[in-house]
Amino acid sequence: MRLEQKLKxxxxxxxIRSEQSEAILNFEEARKTPYLYYSFIILGVVVIGxxxxxxxxxxxxxxxxxxxxxxxxxxxxxxxxxxFWKRENPNLLTVxxxxxxxxxxxxxxxxxxxxxxxxxxxxxxxxxxxxxxxFLIATDSKTVIHxxxxxxxxxxxxxxxxxxxxFNKLDWENYFYHSTVGFFTLWLWAERFSLESRxxxxxxxxVLFLIAGSSFFGFRRNYGYTFYESIDASWGSWLEAxxxxxxxxxxxxxxxxxxxxxxxxxxxxxxKIQRISLVASLFAFFLMCLPLFFxxxxxxxxxxKVWNFFVFLIPSFLFVFFxxxxxxxxxxxxxxxxxxxxxxxxxxxYFYFDLLGSLTYTGFGLxxxxxxxxxxxxxxxxxxxxxxxxxxxxx
Numbered sequence: 304m305r306l307e308q309k310l311k312x313x314x315x316x317x318x319i320r321s322e323q324s325e326a327i328l329n330f331e332e333a334r335k336t337p338y339l340y341y342s343f344i345i346l347g348v349v350v351i352g353x354x355x356x357x358x359x360x361x362x363x364x365x366x367x368x369x370x371x372x373x374x375x376x377x378x379x380x381x382x383x384x385x386x387f388w389k390r391e392n393p394n395l396l397t398v399x400x401x402x403x404x405x406x407x408x409x410x411x412x413x414x415x416x417x418x419x420x421x422x423x424x425x426x427x428x429x430x431x432x433x434x435x436x437x438f439l440i441a442t443d444s445k446t447v448i449h450x451x452x453x454x455x456x457x458x459x460x461x462x463x464x465x466x467x468x469x470f471n472k473l474d475w476e477n478y479f480y481h482s483t484v485g486f487f488t489l490w491l492w493a494e495r496f497s498l499e500s501r502x503x504x505x506x507x508x509x510v511l512f513l514i515a516g517s518s519f520f521g522f523r524r525n526y527g528y529t530f531y532e533s534i535d536a537s538w539g540s541w542l543e544a545x546x547x548x549x550x551x552x553x554x555x556x557x558x559x560x561x562x563x564x565x566x567x568x569x570x571x572x573x574x575k576i577q578r579i580s581l582v583a584s585l586f587a588f589f590l591m592c593l594p595l596f597f598x599x600x601x602x603x604x605x606x607x608k609v610w611n612f613f614v615f616l617i618p619s620f621l622f623v624f625f626x627x628x629x630x631x632x633x634x635x636x637x638x639x640x641x642x643x644x645x646x647x648x649x650x651x652x653y654f655y656f657d658l659l660g661s662l663t664y665t666g667f668g669l670x671x672x673x674x675x676x677x678x679x680x681x682x683x684x685x686x687x688x689x690x691x692x693x694x695x696x697x698x
Contacts, residue, residue: 344398368417375410382406397444404435404450425461428454443500452508473552475519480592483509483516484559484585491566494573510639513629514646520591521622521650541597548594556592560585577632584628591621619654623647 310324386399439451463474490509493502567578598614600607630643
């Protein structure tokens with residue numbers, strides 16, 4: 304609902320006077336940023352850059368290498384100087400910093416071409432992140448922050464894909480775990496020190512990796528002891544696999560939670576329920592990264608099959624517990640609360656379809672599945688208030 308409609312509704316209900324409504328509208332109008340205006344400026348800058356590149360590319364072979372490098376450094380210096388000159392205008396400063404960032408990436412490619420360096424794209428991305436790190440500190444622009452984090456993700460994932468393209472390996476586990484914990488800790492740090500200009504950007508990345516990280520560990524189907532091909536039904540083989548597992552990685556994962564736990568003990572920013580909920584969620588996330596496949600039984604007995612089935616369900620239970628904690632901590636944040644419960648619902652539906660298997664492909668199975676989805680949705684809408692209270696709405 305737009306602000307104007309809300310204000311009319313509040314005036315009609317007698318909550319505010321019409322003078323207050325006009326004052327609020329005038330205040331918000333003064334605060335609005337002409338994003339469309341600056342978007343077209345950025346588009347124009349990009350088009351000009353492409354035109355310059357096209358002209359240079361057409362005469363590339365005839366241009367001396369020193370002229371290429373000198374022109375590139377000159378343009379970089381001019382844009383940087385102009386950005387410093389116009390630093391009082393935050394929107395124009397953002398445009399110039401973004402342009403300079405693009406030019407830095409172009410200079411990396413130019414140096415690589417002139418000196419015939421055979422580097423990988425993720426190596427260029429790593430260098431770009433290092434060279435643009437000062438921009439990340441010097442400006443509060445959300446565009447620059449998001450652009451830098453995108454470059455960082457390209458660098459890290461590119462390196463992992465180069466050396467480990469199998470999603471079952473430890474490099475991907477480390478990436479999703481430490482990215483999730485890292486961005487969550489960054490958001491807690493921004494909350495602790497009241498970094499209002501960066502808090503929203505860190506929170507967005509934290510939510511994205513809360514979803515990606517928990518889904519990676521909570522939806523995978525590789526929690527079998529086949530993770531190690533050397534494991535067989537013998538007790539000695541199992542012990543050897545346990546000894547050879549990189550337990551130092553688990554210790555690092557546990558230690559990485561400490562900064563987040565410390566930041567959560569700020570009583571001025573978080574209530575008691577929020578602290579307990581977030582600590583419980585982080586600990587559940589840590590448990591999801593443990594090598595649970597070592598719990599599987601090797602025997603072919605009925606009891607072993609039942610035991611293995613419950614071991615198989617442990618990541619699912621931890622996933623649900625993790626998002627229940629997030630929902631409880633953000634019960635006053637409507638979007639995050641609804642997102643948390645929606646993700647839990649998706650996990651239950653995934654388990655339902657996975658459990659019934661081919662039965663869901665039949666006509667009756669699809670009808671039952673559709674009724675289940677509709678029933679769960681109506682039930683949530685009807686009892687949403689009670690769910691909020693159950694998760695700690697009233698302290």
